[in-house]
Amino acid sequence: MTNSTANKPENETPIPNKRSDIKQTDGKIKSGDLKFRNIKYYLAETFRNLVRNKIMTITSVITVAACLLIVVFSYAIASNVNFILAYLETSVPVMVVIEDELTVPEVDALFHEILQTENVTSATFITPEEALRNLAENLGITDGILAGLEEANPLGRSFNVELKDIRMQSQTVVAIGLLNGVARVNEASVVTDMLIAVNNFVGIFSFVVMMVLGILSVVIITNTIKLTVNNRRNEIIIMKYVGATDWFIKWPFVIEGIVIGIFGAIIPMGIMWASYDGLIDTIRYTDFQMLLQMPFRTATELFPIFAPVVMVLGVGIGILGSISAMRKYLSV
Amino acid sequence: MIRINNATKIYENGARGVQDVTLNIEKGEFAFIVGSSGCGKSTLIKLLLKEVDLTEGEIFINNENVTYFTNKDIPFLRRKMGVVFQDFRLLPNKTVYENVAFAMQITDATNREIRRNVPMCLSMVGLQKKSKAYPNQLSGGEQQRCALARAIVNNPPLLICDEPTGNLDPTTAWDIMNLLNEINDRGTTVVMATHAWDIVDGMKKRVIALKNGFVVRDVERGGYSDDEFYS
Ligand SMILES: Nc1ncnc2c1ncn2[C@@H]1O[C@H](COP(=O)(O)OP(=O)(O)O)[C@@H](O)[C@H]1O
Numbered sequence: 321m322t323n324s325t326a327n328k329p330e331n332e333t334p335i336p337n338k339r340s341d342i343k344q345t346d347g348k349i350k351s352g353d354l355k356f357r358n359i360k361y362y363l364a365e366t367f368r369n370l371v372r373n374k375i376m377t378i379t380s381v382i383t384v385a386a387c388l389l390i391v392v393f394s395y396a397i398a399s400n401v402n403f404i405l406a407y408l409e410t411s412v413p414v415m416v417v418i419e420d421e422l423t424v425p426e427v428d429a430l431f432h433e434i435l436q437t438e439n440v441t442s443a444t445f446i447t448p449e450e451a452l453r454n455l456a457e458n459l460g461i462t463d464g465i466l467a468g469l470e471e472a473n474p475l476g477r478s479f480n481v482e483l484k485d486i487r488m489q490s491q492t493v494v495a496i497g498l499l500n501g502v503a504r505v506n507e508a509s510v511v512t513d514m515l516i517a518v519n520n521f522v523g524i525f526s527f528v529v530m531m532v533l534g535i536l537s538v539v540i541i542t543n544t545i546k547l548t549v550n551n552r553r554n555e556i557i558i559m560k561y562v563g564a565t566d567w568f569i570k571w572p573f574v575i576e577g578i579v580i581g582i583f584g585a586i587i588p589m590g591i592m593w594a595s596y597d598g599l600i601d602t603i604r605y606t607d608f609q610m611l612l613q614m615p616f617r618t619a620t621e622l623f624p625i626f627a628p629v630v631m632v633l634g635v636g637i638g639i640l641g642s643i644s645a646m647r648k649y650l651s652v
Numbered sequence: 653m654i655r656i657n658n659a660t661k662i663y664e665n666g667a668r669g670v671q672d673v674t675l676n677i678e679k680g681e682f683a684f685i686v687g688s689s690g691c692g693k694s695t696l697i698k699l700l701l702k703e704v705d706l707t708e709g710e711i712f713i714n715n716e717n718v719t720y721f722t723n724k725d726i727p728f729l730r731r732k733m734g735v736v737f738q739d740f741r742l743l744p745n746k747t748v749y750e751n752v753a754f755a756m757q758i759t760d761a762t763n764r765e766i767r768r769n770v771p772m773c774l775s776m777v778g779l780q781k782k783s784k785a786y787p788n789q790l791s792g793g794e795q796q797r798c799a800l801a802r803a804i805v806n807n808p809p810l811l812i813c814d815e816p817t818g819n820l821d822p823t824t825a826w827d828i829m830n831l832l833n834e835i836n837d838r839g840t841t842v843v844m845a846t847h848a849w850d851i852v853d854g855m856k857k858r859v860i861a862l863k864n865g866f867v868v869r870d871v872e873r874g875g876y877s878d879d880e881f882y883s
């Protein structure tokens with residue numbers, strides 16, 4: 321029997337000679353796996369994983385960012401369209417021109433009929449004089465010319481009708497046009513129709529692109545994390561042997577997905593923040609004169625609304641990706 | 653410490669791991685599980701670690717029936733047993749110190765306890781001077797001593813070893829055996845699967861011999877092959 325003692329410890333640190341010298345842990349989780357010290361460990365692991373798979377990490381982040389950029393821009397467009405429509409609802413009322421022959425009681429009856437029409441919030445009677453003055457103001461005509469026109473005012477009596485929902489303008493205009501005593505109804509439908517069409521198109525288009533990119537993001541994140549899981553197969557086995565819980569092993573992968581999602585969200589937010597005001601100015605100063613008067617949302621108005629949404633979406637995509645990777649490739 | 657009742661493990665492919673094994677290993681014992689390759693030693697170890705599930709029978713560890721332990725319970729069972737393998741299984745990108753500390757980090761141990769226990773265990777296995785080295789900078793014997801330090805750092809009542817000397821030269825193997833002996837002397841139950849007959853013969857401990865998955869011999873202070881021949 322070769323009972324060599326060549327490697328006896330040199331006794332620099334006291335050697336425990338009873339098992340009770342070392343404090344026994346009872347092996348139960350008290351505060352869950354999400355303790356502060358563990359979180360530090362998880363983050364370090366995550367960082368290592370992300371750096372080790374640089375290319376895949378960057379690809380995942382870019383895909384998520386592309387998806388969320390679409391979300392951000394379609395949200396910005398929808399928000400502006402709605403903002404402009406709301407403005408149009410109050411500032412560009414529908415003008416209902418009354419037939420010249422109508423008597424005062426008949427005008428009064430028409431007034432009530434208009435008020436009872438669906439989608440109408442209010443109606444204001446406009447005298448021919450007021451109409452002329454409004455027109456002159458809108459056109460920026462000076463008092464002199466106005467004075468000359470007053471005697472032979474070409475404008476008749478009318479109602480300015482405000483609508484609840486400008487998207488229903490066409491239907492409302494038809495309904496009012498059918499009322500007795502209405503000569504014609506002027507509407508600003510070209511602009512609104514165009515805006516609504518743009519909004520619908522952007523909505524559908526971006527929804528489709530978003531879904532495609534969203535699914536693509538999840539797939540790419542899944543593959544990124546799958547790489548990490550494979551790289552670390554041996555480590556995971558060892559961790560299991562020393563008694564790591566499933567979630568202790570899983571958290572770094574979940575956090576990896578979350579971090580990819582967060583960066584994927586920060587990039588489109590940054591792009592938006594940097595380019596939004598410039599884009600709006602470009603739109604505002606195109607040849608399309610009408611846009612000059614239109615109100616637009618500012619970046620500061622939009623940011624607080626979409627930033628959390630985009631962040632939640634990014635993190636959600638990240639978590640989906642990591643869960644799918646763990647389900648497929650990590651059997652702990 | 654360990655009670656195994658009529659344990660049978662048949663793998664999915666029909667291979668017989670162990671068959672109708674009934675064993676009782678007392679607290680503080682040192683037991684060898686011996687037998688030729690394929691006789692079921694590792695299967696028995698894996699059953700104790702709950703790495704594989706029993707086909708039939710029951711296993712009690714520390715008076716606890718672990719037969720039906722699920723994924724949720726298994727980590728906590730493993731924290732109460734140290735485990736050492738032939739191929740060391742150290743984390744390659746962690747230092748010796750970090751490898752040992754890691755086994756504590758996954759438990760509820762505080763940083764203070766880690767700073768106290770890890771150097772204690774490293775010095776016990778004679779690795780205190782190599783605590784900053786990485787596994788690939790160590791000899792096989794040093795790696796195994798690191799694995800041993802990791803196995804005992806949570807002070808488990810049970811130490812399970814599957815061919816811990818299999819990759820080591822005879823002198824180094826005996827260093828490990830001396831450490832195991834020392835750990836056993838401190839009250840830790842040690843179960844070691846091996847086919848190293850010289851070590852078994854030299855240690856004069858309990859020997860449980862398997863053949864085709866059956867226990868064919870179980871003697872106190874025995875040798876590897878008292879009368880039967882095992883290749
Ligand atoms: N994961 C497995 N799947 C199928 N059969 C296995 C598996 N592990 C071991 N076996 C079979 O079980 C028997 C016992 O193997 P094992 O316990 O590894 O023996 P030993 O460790 O004594 O060499 C062998 O016939 C082996 O082929």
Ligand SMILES: [Mg+2]
Pocket residue numbers: 693694695814
């Ligand atoms: Mg084996």
